[in-house]
Amino acid sequence: MHGTVGLIGAGGIANAHLPAWLDLGYDVVVFSVADDAEQLIARHGGGRPVAGLEALFGAADVVDICTPTHTHRELALAALEHGLPTVCEKPLTRTLGEAEDLVARFAAAGVPLFPAHVVRYFAEYEELWRAVARGDVGRVGVQRHTRQGRSPQSGWYLDEHRSGGVLLDLMIHDIDVARWIGGDVERVFARTNVVGGSQSTQAFLTHAGGAISVLTATWTTAPIEFRTQFEVAGSDGVLHGDSAERRAFRYQGHAEPGADLLPDFSPLTSPYRAELADFVHSIATGAAPRVTALDGLEAMRIADAVARSAATGLPVDLQPAKEEVSAA
Template identity: 80%
Template sequence: MHTTVGLIGAGGIANAHLPAWLDLGHDVVVHSIADDAEALTRRHGGGRTVPSLDALFEAADVVDICTPTHTHYELALAALGHGLPTICEKPLTRTLPEAEDLVARFADARVPLFPAHVVRYFAEYAELHRAVTRGDIGSVAVQRHTRQGRSPAGGWFLDEALSGGVLLDLMIHDIDMARWIGGEVERVFARTHAVGGSQSTQAFLTHANGSISVLTATWTTAPIEFRTLFEVAGSHGLLHADSDERRPYRYQGDAVPAPDILPDFSPLTSPYRAEIEDFVRSVATGVPPRVTALDGLAAMRIADAVARSAAEGRPVDLKPLEAA
């Protein structure tokens, strides 16, 4: 399936999406309200810029939203107004009511909506899911997921009203993973702590099957490198992965490297390419992708419960998510 993609936004994550679209052989038109679209297309040797959203929607067969979190809802609604299948960077929206409304509208219109929860496409996490599904470790009892990185240097990321903070930037990935591995979540208890530009949230999830997930997400101003870790324990074994254990180069010291919001990945096995390929295949065939709109909504429901629990200092119960 050859498509023309309307890529909205030319910031950090667009530098992962644009080369993936180009590598898969699609035409790409780019629009950004910032003066960075031309630089993006030059950097990656492909794509062309258009001066407005209307021009982008007119040219596009599908839409890819790579803009700040608080803009996702309105842009996705605009794409839906043109009947365009849409892939939207995580989180699906800034707030839970927006996510609920967006998923319902796309479902009613029978237009595909794909939340870009890319961690499901990283090799170690995909293999974790396969191993659990095969029964390699028996019944899952406890999961531990950790994700940490340097605090954003500035801009909309540091405005929690716009970004959702470390919860919607980092923890949302592991919320999705914990649910993918352990099933639906019934109860959440969380704590968050912020000092200056550093922020850390820890959440305890109780799944419907009785298993427990412990999630920790941290932004820190300390000069650390991006790191992810998981341990999943079952009745017959343990699965473990730590990005530090396979890192070929480490630095510890006072120098702060240039900011980069993307974790390391191989261009040969890019998870961003894999998720986009899955989205395109789903649009062409009607076969559900690895991540559905309901998965994106479920992650937002759990994240909303985490935020409420941390703010109120009490556990929060979740009702079952009804299928659309």
């Protein structure tokens, strides 16, 4: 399948999506209310700007939403009105209620909706899933996932009502991975600690199969580098991953980090390319993608439980969505 992608938004994550679409052979039209589409296009050597959403929808075969979290639902519904398969950056929406409504509407219309939970396409997490599926560690008992980075310095991320804070920025990645590895979640207990511009959430997930996942996500004003870690322990062994172990050179100090917050990937090894290729393969063949609309909804359901538990100090029991809600 080849055609035209309508890319909405030209900020941070669009710098990973645009080069991936171009490498896959797609034409790309870009619209951004921030008037920075031409800068994005110049930076990556491809694509063309359009003046508004109607022009974008008229040109597109697929829509890719790379905008702030609180805008996702409205833009996805606009794409749905045009019957266009839609890729939406994680999280699907700002709230669980919005996610339930969005997924149900796409399912009712029979239009594919793809939540962009890209961590499932990172090589180390792919191998983690394969190793567990092969039975390398036996029956999974405990998972630990950690994700940390510098606190946002400005912009919409700082407004938790719009962004969802560290929970929907960082932890939702590991919520999705923990469920991918350990299955559906029945109970959540969480705590959040905020000190100045730093914010950390820790969540304990009890899976239906009996496994426990411990997730920690941190934004900090301390001079640290972005880092992810996982450990999955089972009856026959332990699997371990640490993004810091892949780097031969590291800096920690007070110098300001560079403007580019995305990892440096070649087009052939980019997990963003793999993710988008999987989505378009699904559109072309009808095969289920690695991440479905139901997966995106379940990540939001668990994140909502994390937020409620952290607010009340009490555990939250939850039930997964019914299979028929899935729209991809």
